[in-house]
Amino acid sequence: MQTITVNDAVGQALAEEMRRDPRVLTFGEGVATNRRDLLAEFGPQRVRNTPLAEGIIAGAAAGAAAMGLRPVIDLLFAPFLTLSMDAIMNSAGKLRYLSGGQFEFPMVVLARTGAGWTVGGQHNHNLEAMFVHSPGLKVVMPHSTADYKGLLKSAIRDPNPVLFFMDMTVGYTPGPVPEGEHVVPLGQAAVLRAGRDVTLVSYSKSVTTCLAAADQLARRGIDAEVIDLRTLKPLDEATILRSVRKTGRLLVVHEAAAPCGVGAEVAAIVSEKAFAALKAPIRRITGPDAPAPSSWMLEQAALPQADGIARAALELVGAETVPA
Known part of the structure; x- marks a missing residue:
C-alpha cells in the first residue's frame, strides 16, 4: 500500500492507462503544464495544452473518440462545462445510440467541483445532476484517494463518455492506494x-x-x-x-x-x-x-x-x- 495525494493518484491512473493503451491521450487547459511527467514520457502528440475554449476541446475529444482514440480532457472548473454541452451531450452522449452501436465514444471529461476554495459562483457549481439526466453519459464522483485512481482507470476503459468530477479541495489530500493494478468498477457503491x-x-x-x-x-x-x-x-x-x-x-x-x-x-x-x-x-x-x-x-x-x-x-x- 502506498500513501499518495489525489492529484498523484489521478496522474498514476493516466500514466498507467497511457502505457497500457496507445490510443489514450490527454489534453486540455494546463494539462501539459501540470502533468510534465506525462509530457516527458509520452510526448506532445499525446499530452497537450489547449486554449481556454471548452467547446472546442470537447468537440475535438468527441471527434477523436469517434475515430478510435480514447481522449481524457481536462476542463478545469465544472461551470465551464456549460460551454461544452453540445459536444458532450448531443454528440458524445447520443452518437453511439444513433449509430446503432456501430461506433463507440470512449472519452473522459475531468472537471473540478465542490466548495472550499472560495472561487465564487463563476468557478464553483455542482452540476453533476445535469449530466446524470443526460442519456448516454456516465457520471463519477469519488471520495477516497484509492477510488480516484481505480475509478479513473475504469472510466478510461469504458466505451462510453464519462464525466469525472474531482473535488477541488482534496487534490493535495494524501490517502492509501494499493500498489500495482487497481481498478474500481463503475456502478458499484x-x-x-x-x-x-x-x-x-x-x-x-x-x-x-x-x-x-x-x-x-x-x-x-x-x-x-x-x-x-x-x-x-x-x-x-x-x-x-x-x-x-x-x-x-x-x-x-x-x-x-x-x-x-x-x-x-x-x-x-x-x-x-x-x-x-x-x-x-x-x-x-x-x-x-x-x-x-x-x-x-x-x-x-x-x-x-x-x-x-x-x-x-x-x-x-x-x-x-x-x-x-
Missing part, C-alpha cells in the same frame, strides 16, 4: 460503515462529513450505515435498497442544490421500491439553491455539516412512523 439504525447516502467529500456524523451518532447510541455512491450513473440501486430495508431510515447528503438533484433520485428509488421498509420519512441535506459565495465563512455555512446531519438522523430515529 461502497458501504464504508455498517449500521442498523439509519442509512446515510452521499458522494464526493460529503462522505467524509457523513462519517464524522456517524461518529457523533455512535456516541449517542445510534448505529449509522454510511454509503459512498462513487458512481452517480449508473447508480447502485441494490446497495441502497439493501441498506434501507435493513435500517428503515434514509438520509441523503450532497453539496449540490436540492431541486432535481441526485438526492431526489435516490429518494424516489427508495420510495418506489422499498417504501414498506421505511420507518420514517426520507430526508435530504443539501447545499442551497443559490450561486456559491466567494467568502469562506459563507461557503462553510452553505455546506452540509456533521452536526446538522447528526441532528437530522436523530430526528429520523425518533420518528417511528411515516405520516399518512
Whole structure:
C-alpha cells in the first residue's frame, strides 16, 4: 500500500492507462503544464495544452473518440462545462445510440467541483445532476484517494463518455492506494460503515462529513450505515435498497442544490421500491439553491455539516412512523 495525494493518484491512473493503451491521450487547459511527467514520457502528440475554449476541446475529444482514440480532457472548473454541452451531450452522449452501436465514444471529461476554495459562483457549481439526466453519459464522483485512481482507470476503459468530477479541495489530500493494478468498477457503491439504525447516502467529500456524523451518532447510541455512491450513473440501486430495508431510515447528503438533484433520485428509488421498509420519512441535506459565495465563512455555512446531519438522523430515529 502506498500513501499518495489525489492529484498523484489521478496522474498514476493516466500514466498507467497511457502505457497500457496507445490510443489514450490527454489534453486540455494546463494539462501539459501540470502533468510534465506525462509530457516527458509520452510526448506532445499525446499530452497537450489547449486554449481556454471548452467547446472546442470537447468537440475535438468527441471527434477523436469517434475515430478510435480514447481522449481524457481536462476542463478545469465544472461551470465551464456549460460551454461544452453540445459536444458532450448531443454528440458524445447520443452518437453511439444513433449509430446503432456501430461506433463507440470512449472519452473522459475531468472537471473540478465542490466548495472550499472560495472561487465564487463563476468557478464553483455542482452540476453533476445535469449530466446524470443526460442519456448516454456516465457520471463519477469519488471520495477516497484509492477510488480516484481505480475509478479513473475504469472510466478510461469504458466505451462510453464519462464525466469525472474531482473535488477541488482534496487534490493535495494524501490517502492509501494499493500498489500495482487497481481498478474500481463503475456502478458499484461502497458501504464504508455498517449500521442498523439509519442509512446515510452521499458522494464526493460529503462522505467524509457523513462519517464524522456517524461518529457523533455512535456516541449517542445510534448505529449509522454510511454509503459512498462513487458512481452517480449508473447508480447502485441494490446497495441502497439493501441498506434501507435493513435500517428503515434514509438520509441523503450532497453539496449540490436540492431541486432535481441526485438526492431526489435516490429518494424516489427508495420510495418506489422499498417504501414498506421505511420507518420514517426520507430526508435530504443539501447545499442551497443559490450561486456559491466567494467568502469562506459563507461557503462553510452553505455546506452540509456533521452536526446538522447528526441532528437530522436523530430526528429520523425518533420518528417511528411515516405520516399518512
